[in-house]
Amino acid sequence: MSATDIQDPNRRDFLYVATGMAAVVGAGAVAWPFIDQMRPDASTLALASVEVDVSSLEPGMSLVVKWRGKPVVVRNRTEKEMKDGEAVNLAQLKDPLARNANLPADAPATDANRTTPGKEAWMVMVQVCTHLGCIPLGQEGEFGGWFCPCHGSVYDTAGRVRAGPAPENMSVPVFQFISDTKIRIG
Amino acid sequence: MSEGHSTYTPKTGIGRWFDARMPLPRLVYDSFVAYPVPRNLNYAWTFGGILSIMLAAQILTGIVLAMHYAADSTLAFDSVEKIMRDVNSGWLLRYLHSNGASFFFVAVYIHIFRGLYYGSYKAPRELLWILGCIIYLLMMATGFMGYVLPWGQMSFWGATVITGFFSAIPLVGDWIQQLLLGGFAVDTPTLNRFFSLHYLLPFMIAGVVVLHIWALHVVGQSNPTGIEVKSKTDIVAFTPYATIKDAFGMIVFLFVFAYFVFYLPNFLGHPDNYTVADPLKTPAHIVPEWYFLPFYAILRAITFNIGPINSKLGGVLAMFGSIAMLFLVPWLDTSKVRSAVYRPWYKLFFWLFVIDAVLLGWLGSQPAEGSYVFMAQMATLFYFAFFLVALPVLGLIETPRRLPNSITEAVLEKNKGGGGGHPASATAAPETKG
Numbered sequence: 204m205s206a207t208d209i210q211d212p213n214r215r216d217f218l219y220v221a222t223g224m225a226a227v228v229g230a231g232a233v234a235w236p237f238i239d240q241m242r243p244d245a246s247t248l249a250l251a252s253v254e255v256d257v258s259s260l261e262p263g264m265s266l267v268v269k270w271r272g273k274p275v276v277v278r279n280r281t282e283k284e285m286k287d288g289e290a291v292n293l294a295q296l297k298d299p300l301a302r303n304a305n306l307p308a309d310a311p312a313t314d315a316n317r318t319t320p321g322k323e324a325w326m327v328m329v330q331v332c333t334h335l336g337c338i339p340l341g342q343e344g345e346f347g348g349w350f351c352p353c354h355g356s357v358y359d360t361a362g363r364v365r366a367g368p369a370p371e372n373m374s375v376p377v378f379q380f381i382s383d384t385k386i387r388i389g
Numbered sequence: 390m391s392e393g394h395s396t397y398t399p400k401t402g403i404g405r406w407f408d409a410r411m412p413l414p415r416l417v418y419d420s421f422v423a424y425p426v427p428r429n430l431n432y433a434w435t436f437g438g439i440l441s442i443m444l445a446a447q448i449l450t451g452i453v454l455a456m457h458y459a460a461d462s463t464l465a466f467d468s469v470e471k472i473m474r475d476v477n478s479g480w481l482l483r484y485l486h487s488n489g490a491s492f493f494f495v496a497v498y499i500h501i502f503r504g505l506y507y508g509s510y511k512a513p514r515e516l517l518w519i520l521g522c523i524i525y526l527l528m529m530a531t532g533f534m535g536y537v538l539p540w541g542q543m544s545f546w547g548a549t550v551i552t553g554f555f556s557a558i559p560l561v562g563d564w565i566q567q568l569l570l571g572g573f574a575v576d577t578p579t580l581n582r583f584f585s586l587h588y589l590l591p592f593m594i595a596g597v598v599v600l601h602i603w604a605l606h607v608v609g610q611s612n613p614t615g616i617e618v619k620s621k622t623d624i625v626a627f628t629p630y631a632t633i634k635d636a637f638g639m640i641v642f643l644f645v646f647a648y649f650v651f652y653l654p655n656f657l658g659h660p661d662n663y664t665v666a667d668p669l670k671t672p673a674h675i676v677p678e679w680y681f682l683p684f685y686a687i688l689r690a691i692t693f694n695i696g697p698i699n700s701k702l703g704g705v706l707a708m709f710g711s712i713a714m715l716f717l718v719p720w721l722d723t724s725k726v727r728s729a730v731y732r733p734w735y736k737l738f739f740w741l742f743v744i745d746a747v748l749l750g751w752l753g754s755q756p757a758e759g760s761y762v763f764m765a766q767m768a769t770l771f772y773f774a775f776f777l778v779a780l781p782v783l784g785l786i787e788t789p790r791r792l793p794n795s796i797t798e799a800v801l802e803k804n805k806g807g808g809g810g811h812p813a814s815a816t817a818a819p820e821t822k823g
Contacts, residue, residue: 337671
């Protein structure tokens, strides 16, 4: 067997590929911490849950709390607002999904699915327009719900988008009533 | 025009010592003294120099502002007010920096439109043009992040809306948005990273500017006729001809700049940005800085779903697409003739495009409702049609005017038409001037 009698792929090819792969994995391992540090840090994630006392809210009153840097509205809806919300034909909705983090992703956007069982009067919702993140104004617009002044999206009394450029209903965060007068969001 | 030997001859002993070891003086001499430029360059060609001086001025004022600024959501707004009231000459440095950004964009828009008018992007200058587009993109990123730093209402909500674009990307959009923000909303982590990048990007711009000038000095400058340099009578030396012309252009430009800094320092800003950022309250009407308004109008023009693409993603794609068009210009334009001077139809469409861009800018500053939406949609349609229809089709069907045989012939013809007693400009007749 002479020195030039080598088969393809030979030992050298294997070493090239193996070295190249090790370099790629190494480069990836070095790059990852630089990308990873950009993600929300531990102190930001620690603020991921807040408790709200809602005992002072009579029907027709709202309060806004800051959760993850965004405003969350807690609204004790009036009888009329609830009736308006229930009366909506789901076929008319721009976004047919509930967008409720407490329910499966494919839950339909009924009024009940936008709230929590037994507490249907209470809307708990991230009050951020799903278009480009402005804060809609409460109890404005033709559906008596929310109206975004930035680009004119209109939401109904259950926070479902009814007109304008917004693609989705405003999102309902993970929340629960930990007592009759206290809500934990997150 | 890189052909030909270096004519640099060091005159002193120290000069010869350097030249043998690291010929930096030779590089400067060859690039900025002996470097040949077409003799017919007009004032539109002075904006490269103006942009260089604006970049240097922005870096200089930015470095000293950073010495007084605090990138923390509880401190940022107050630290900027402290610069305005307490720091010695702080008001001047900040107004120079904030208006400097605007005038940097004024200059870059003139520079880009000049390139479009005279066909400066055509072979062999495609790479030169693309490097310019990259500089423009970096400028946009830098300008956007710089506007967030004062932490006013427009800073905060502009950042919210623009980072919101990324949430439109299917599947990974929310992850990318959180990666950019370092949280779930714009806050101190966002401000900190934007400050870091706002400090870094100008130096990256400076790096790409070096490549841009390198590419320019390999292929040489284009000129108003679009005809390549053919003989020695077509060119003059960079110094003194271009140097003096550039210097005069800079002085006029800086004069206007200074007028804004001293007499209209907040004219190009937005009053809402003197209100501290409030994450719970959106201003009635969010607008970006004026130099982003045309793109903002394009973003908002897409109010309808296109097949599987919803209106939000569609708007973001149209906006990024409108910038991507610039990168494709060298291949979209099919005409063999460079300069609009000899292309009657292209000239018309070019000016319509300028009007369209200004119209889009105005529409971007108006609320997105009623007839404004329809107008923005029409203007967006024309914007894309200019690049995707007018540029390729005109090159095929248009009959260009007769081209002069050389730059020299074009210059002499023009001067003849100007009357016998009219003195020729310095660059037009260099051989008679010493």
